[in-house]
Amino acid sequence: MPTTYEPIATTTLSSAQSSVTFSSISGSYTDLRIAIQARSTAAGNGRESFRIRFNGDTNSNYSATWIVGNGTSAGSNRNSSQTYAYAMFQESNSTSTAFGMNTLDIMNYSNATTYKTGLTRSSYNLLGNTEDCSAAHVFLWRSTSAITSIEFSTDASGGLSSGSTFTLYGIKAA
Amino acid sequence: MPILGILASSTPVAAGSFESIATVTVGSGGAANVEFTSIPNTYTHLQIRAFGRTDLNASGANTGTYAIMRFNGETTNTNYSIHRLQGDGSSASAYGATSTNFFERFAKANDTASIFGTIIFDILDYANTNKYKTVRQFGGVDFNGSGVVVLISSLWQSTSAITSIKFTAESSANYVQYSHFALYGIKSA
Numbered sequence: 001m002p003t004t005y006e007p008i009a010t011t012t013l014s015s016a017q018s019s020v021t022f023s024s025i026s027g028s029y030t031d032l033r034i035a036i037q038a039r040s041t042a043a044g045n046g047r048e049s050f051r052i053r054f055n056g057d058t059n060s061n062y063s064a065t066w067i068v069g070n071g072t073s074a075g076s077n078r079n080s081s082q083t084y085a086y087a088m089f090q091e092s093n094s095t096s097t098a099f100g101m102n103t104l105d106i107m108n109y110s111n112a113t114t115y116k117t118g119l120t121r122s123s124y125n126l127l128g129n130t131e132d133c134s135a136a137h138v139f140l141w142r143s144t145s146a147i148t149s150i151e152f153s154t155d156a157s158g159g160l161s162s163g164s165t166f167t168l169y170g171i172k173a174a
Numbered sequence: 175m176p177i178l179g180i181l182a183s184s185t186p187v188a189a190g191s192f193e194s195i196a197t198v199t200v201g202s203g204g205a206a207n208v209e210f211t212s213i214p215n216t217y218t219h220l221q222i223r224a225f226g227r228t229d230l231n232a233s234g235a236n237t238g239t240y241a242i243m244r245f246n247g248e249t250t251n252t253n254y255s256i257h258r259l260q261g262d263g264s265s266a267s268a269y270g271a272t273s274t275n276f277f278e279r280f281a282k283a284n285d286t287a288s289i290f291g292t293i294i295f296d297i298l299d300y301a302n303t304n305k306y307k308t309v310r311q312f313g314g315v316d317f318n319g320s321g322v323v324v325l326i327s328s329l330w331q332s333t334s335a336i337t338s339i340k341f342t343a344e345s346s347a348n349y350v351q352y353s354h355f356a357l358y359g360i361k362s363a
């Protein structure tokens with residue numbers, strides 16, 4: 001039985017960086033999954049967002065809809081015509097060993113016919129902070145290009161903290 | 175082998191235990207349904223990763239559509255029930271119903287071209303003959319200004335092992351070209 005779920009690349013930051021990029025992604029899988037544990041270097045004590053870009057596209061081709069629960073209430077919001085897609089992670093002034101968790105699933109990423117839709121699940125806990133949350137996003141990249149690179153950065157002034165980990169997996173259908 | 179977080183949220187699975195069972199990619203003529211049959215009972219869990227759009231032309235552009243998933247040749251919703259948590263970009267809402275069966279959300283004909291919705295289904299202990307079956311799904315579609323993200327749990331009130339899974343579309347619509355359903359089996363140690 002061939003391997004259907006395999007790691008493609010992993011990055012663990014040994015020092016803070018402004019971004020992490022997976023490049024030269026093979027088109028030989030059906031779906032991609034990225035597992036992330038990360039925190040920001042920005043001052044604050046709450047949630048920030050990843051900026052996620054595909055193929056270096058900085059045009060306004062991204063949008064998302066999400067739902068979030070913070071332990072008290074649930075809400076939903078969206079954005080449109082953004083220059084990046086995003087998912088949530090956490091800031092640096094929280095408990096120093098606490099990292100936010102995100103998983104991204106990108107279906108049919110290498111087809112050159114349809115726009116790309118993906119799902120993310122995000123969660124982090126700052127031990128009682130009002131911005132603790134569990135969230136789910138659906139995002140759209142309005143491009144028919146096959147995804148060959150993915151860049152993660154942050155929407156705040158800080159970068160990605162040391163110890164943040166990013167692992168890219170490929171899932172191959174029969 | 176490293177331990178990988180495979181399922182839609184949390185279940186860890188060892189690499190090498192996640193296998194592709196079957197895949198359907200809809201061709202240019204479309205398809206009224208997609209069905210996986212003769213599913214072996216040699217796995218512990220199933221996961222279906224779907225990417226879909228239908229030819230339904232319903233009122234309301236960029237609102238998407240739902241899929242129906244039934245097991246073992248059943249043709250009614252009597253044995254199914256669901257609970258749904260949904261975000262539509264404005265508010266979060268919850269819904270529950272018995273004798274109801276739908277999963278969300280794909281795109282439809284009068285939505286923006288080239289957009290497909292996506293859904294991940296997890297079915298745990300699908301071959302067990304002593305338990306009712308619970309399905310967890312995570313899905314959504316975004317249209318750059320509207321969209322929905324959905325979490326659903328669904329119960330199938332049957333102790334039968336799941337041996338076939340059939341997907342149909344809202345209002346008997348057809349799945350259009352490039353819609354894609356991939357069935358995976360997950361083994362435990």
